[in-house]
Amino acid sequence: MSTETDVRHHFRTCHLCEAICGVEIRLRGNEILSVRGDPDDPFSRGHICPKALGLKDVHEDPDRLRHPVRRTAGGWQRIGWDEAIDEVAERVVAIQAAHGNDAVALYLGNPTVHSYSALLSSVVLSRALRTRNRYSATSVDQLPHHLASLLMFGHQFLLPIPDIDRTDFLLVLGANPVASNGSLMTAPDVAHRLKAIRGRGGRIVVVDPRRSETAALADRHLFIRPGSDALLLFAMLNVLFEERSFAPGRLQPWIDGIEAVEQLAARFPPEAVSEATSIPAAEIRTLAREFASARSAACHGRIGTSTQSFGGLCQWLIQVLHVMTGNLDRPGGAMFTAPAFDLVARTQGTSQAGHFARRRTRVRGLPEFSGEFPVATLAEEMDTPGPGQVRALITSAGNPVLSTPNGARLERALGSLEFMASVDFYINETTRHANIILPPTFALERDHYDLIFHLLAIRNTVKYSLPLYDPAPDTRHDWQILQGIAARLAVHDPGRRPRLVDRLRARLLTPKRLLALGLRFGPRGAGWTPFGKGLTLARLARLPHGQDLGALEPCLPERLGPNVRIQLAPAPFVADVDRLAREMSHSMTGPAMRLIGRRDLRSNNSWMHNSQRLVKGPRRCTLLMHPADAARLGINDGTRVSVRSRAGAIAVDAQLSEEIMPGVVSLPHGWGHDRPGTRQAVASAHPGASINDLTDELVVDAVSGNAAFSGVPVTVESMTS
Numbered sequence: 001m002s003t004e005t006d007v008r009h010h011f012r013t014c015h016l017c018e019a020i021c022g023v024e025i026r027l028r029g030n031e032i033l034s035v036r037g038d039p040d041d042p043f044s045r046g047h048i049c050p051k052a053l054g055l056k057d058v059h060e061d062p063d064r065l066r067h068p069v070r071r072t073a074g075g076w077q078r079i080g081w082d083e084a085i086d087e088v089a090e091r092v093v094a095i096q097a098a099h100g101n102d103a104v105a106l107y108l109g110n111p112t113v114h115s116y117s118a119l120l121s122s123v124v125l126s127r128a129l130r131t132r133n134r135y136s137a138t139s140v141d142q143l144p145h146h147l148a149s150l151l152m153f154g155h156q157f158l159l160p161i162p163d164i165d166r167t168d169f170l171l172v173l174g175a176n177p178v179a180s181n182g183s184l185m186t187a188p189d190v191a192h193r194l195k196a197i198r199g200r201g202g203r204i205v206v207v208d209p210r211r212s213e214t215a216a217l218a219d220r221h222l223f224i225r226p227g228s229d230a231l232l233l234f235a236m237l238n239v240l241f242e243e244r245s246f247a248p249g250r251l252q253p254w255i256d257g258i259e260a261v262e263q264l265a266a267r268f269p270p271e272a273v274s275e276a277t278s279i280p281a282a283e284i285r286t287l288a289r290e291f292a293s294a295r296s297a298a299c300h301g302r303i304g305t306s307t308q309s310f311g312g313l314c315q316w317l318i319q320v321l322h323v324m325t326g327n328l329d330r331p332g333g334a335m336f337t338a339p340a341f342d343l344v345a346r347t348q349g350t351s352q353a354g355h356f357a358r359r360r361t362r363v364r365g366l367p368e369f370s371g372e373f374p375v376a377t378l379a380e381e382m383d384t385p386g387p388g389q390v391r392a393l394i395t396s397a398g399n400p401v402l403s404t405p406n407g408a409r410l411e412r413a414l415g416s417l418e419f420m421a422s423v424d425f426y427i428n429e430t431t432r433h434a435n436i437i438l439p440p441t442f443a444l445e446r447d448h449y450d451l452i453f454h455l456l457a458i459r460n461t462v463k464y465s466l467p468l469y470d471p472a473p474d475t476r477h478d479w480q481i482l483q484g485i486a487a488r489l490a491v492h493d494p495g496r497r498p499r500l501v502d503r504l505r506a507r508l509l510t511p512k513r514l515l516a517l518g519l520r521f522g523p524r525g526a527g528w529t530p531f532g533k534g535l536t537l538a539r540l541a542r543l544p545h546g547q548d549l550g551a552l553e554p555c556l557p558e559r560l561g562p563n564v565r566i567q568l569a570p571a572p573f574v575a576d577v578d579r580l581a582r583e584m585s586h587s588m589t590g591p592a593m594r595l596i597g598r599r600d601l602r603s604n605n606s607w608m609h610n611s612q613r614l615v616k617g618p619r620r621c622t623l624l625m626h627p628a629d630a631a632r633l634g635i636n637d638g639t640r641v642s643v644r645s646r647a648g649a650i651a652v653d654a655q656l657s658e659e660i661m662p663g664v665v666s667l668p669h670g671w672g673h674d675r676p677g678t679r680q681a682v683a684s685a686h687p688g689a690s691i692n693d694l695t696d697e698l699v700v701d702a703v704s705g706n707a708a709f710s711g712v713p714v715t716v717e718s719m720t721s
């Protein structure tokens with residue numbers, strides 16, 4: 001009989017989403033007994049969501065690969081690490097020698113950002129590959145945010161974070177933090193934080209084509225036609241300028257371009273945008289006045305405003321709204337973090353601060369951002385013949401067949417590649433096309449630090465988690481695989497052999513040492529003083545619950561960097577305003593149904609659907625539609641319907657609800673596990689349909705090239721008639 005004394009307690013950060021909740025894992029021997037919220041984590045204060053148990057499920061998942069495999073005519077064959085890495089490097093070098101460096105592409109999936117070691121090592125592999133064809137999940141998500149920050153504040157990571165713990169007025173635009181747990185706004189237990197806004201007399205307004213879980217906590221919800229958010233934002237600014245109620249406050253001396261924005265906003269009075277947005281002009285005027293007159297106000301515009309054809313304009317105008325109402329860099333407004341590992345300070349003034357449109361994609365001519373091309377172009381770069389055609393691909397921690405627009409076209413293109421390798425522990429809809437799969441250890445076998453999410457948090461906090469388990473024998477961490485491939489490339493191509501100093505640096509500066517240096521020489525670090533009070537990795541390791549470093553503090557203009565001013569009217573955004581005006585009077589009010597995505601608390605993109613406890617229960621991959629639309633089309637609740645777009649067609653069950661705006665339908669993303677050849681038994685038994693078999697790779701945000709998932713024109717028909 002075992003007793004409580006047999007039980008060990010391990011404290012760490014849950015890395016499964018952006019909320020970075022503290023968890024307490026109870027173990028007996030190596031068996032995980034429970035995963036609970038850690039009440040002593042000063043940031044998450046004991047909160048977790050149902051996905052936290054996914055830590056146990058993924059760790060124990062029998063479908064998770066532990067060893068490299070090679071695809072053969074007879075199935076997947078286990079091979080050794082050295083053989084696998086050597087084969088990847090050899091094939092890459094051979095293909096690049098025959099067709100040029102750009103013939104090999106690299107794709108980094110979303111989980112990369114949740115592993116500091118993968119994040120730092122992917123840079124090493126990316127350099128060693130010497131290809132311009134680099135892609136990531138950024139361009140199906142938050143690219144417009146980075147572009148707005150780069151063009152307005154001079155750094156891609158200088159992202160304003162809504163100060164929701166102190167704000168008096170929160171405008172939520174195309175975001176559902178109650179389901180997503182906050183995104184580009186790391187805010188564990190966000191539902192309680194939102195309730196607290198109203199509890200202290202503040203107000204929340206949600207503008208969304210769906211009356212979401214977040215809208216249920218708000219004072220007011222307004223339906224908006226998908227893709228028209230930029231019109232709403234311009235109209236709010238129009239009201240501020242017309243009524244002379246703007247007040248940039250202390251930042252005014254550092255702002256350029258106010259007059260240019262005023263001229264642009266004059267084109268969009270509320271009455272002119274009302275039909276396209278479906279919001280009455282009086283409501284827009286009220287919203288603008290409420291925002292401007294609140295003691296403090298912040299706008300949280302997320303996925304619905306980023307992943308649409310005016311994503312760049314939306315993220316730009318949200319920041320213009322903050323600036324013109326004096327809410328940028330003000331408590332309760334939109335503020336900047338001061339993380340212990342400060343990526344902004346470390347890279348200010350370098351090319352890593354970000355760059356844009358230095359080159360363009362071969363086929364469609366879309367711009368690069370910070371060395372990456374929009375992933376909506378990846379399939380055409382593979383299936384369009386000509387010099388520079390992509391003939392091989394390396395993916396790391398991603399499933400772009402399910403997560404990028406027109407996944408079916410990408411899937412066909414993957415099937416035509418000469419070679420593909422994936423760093424992943426699942427044989428999923430994408431990696432099944434790989435010739436070699438190299439599975440890294442899971443997070444519980446690694447240490448953990450959030451390089452990115454401390455940067456995006458609503459408070460300054462810091463936390464480092466030790467590994468729970470030793471890695472199993474004959475396994476490798478993500479960074480060992482990524483750097484291993486990079487090193488092996490040099491063996492097969494002596495021309496890539498790094499200089500001695502670079503070889504030494506690579507050997508000495510492991511990701512963990514880089515993390516330690518970044519903390520020691522960061523703004524709160526011990527620096528050169530060994531006995532000082534500053535932060536070091538060793539000290540942080542003795543604080544298993546993490547440490548609160550205080551509320552966000554005003555930091556402008558100093559944080560902008562030398563000679564940087566706030567640019568209120570960056571040329572690329574200004575140049576896109578005519579397109580917005582044209583679309584206002586044409587496509588936004590057309591007869592087609594518009595498809596939007598939706599987020600589910602128990603789901604995280606595509607990769608947690610192999611956990612039985614997270615997929616059980618009522619079917620969640622349903623097409624939400626308004627009863628009035630359903631009645632017009634002869635559709636009942638539960639009717640099997642066909643949904644068609646320019647890109648493709650799927651079949652799903654309809655779910656009728658007045659929470660969705662008439663004329664709009666909604667599907668969750670990350671589903672579509674019915675492709676053959678995967679090895680995820682639970683996911684295959686709960687396949688759903690992929691929204692990205694409908695989304696259109698040819699429709700992107702014209703400025704940034706980010707995928708436009710929101711507002712896809714579709715037709716819906718009953719399959720039972």
Ligand code: SF4
Nearest residue numbers: 014017020021049052
């Ligand atoms: S919200 Fe859930 S998935 Fe996200 S960090 Fe917290 S426990 Fe993990």
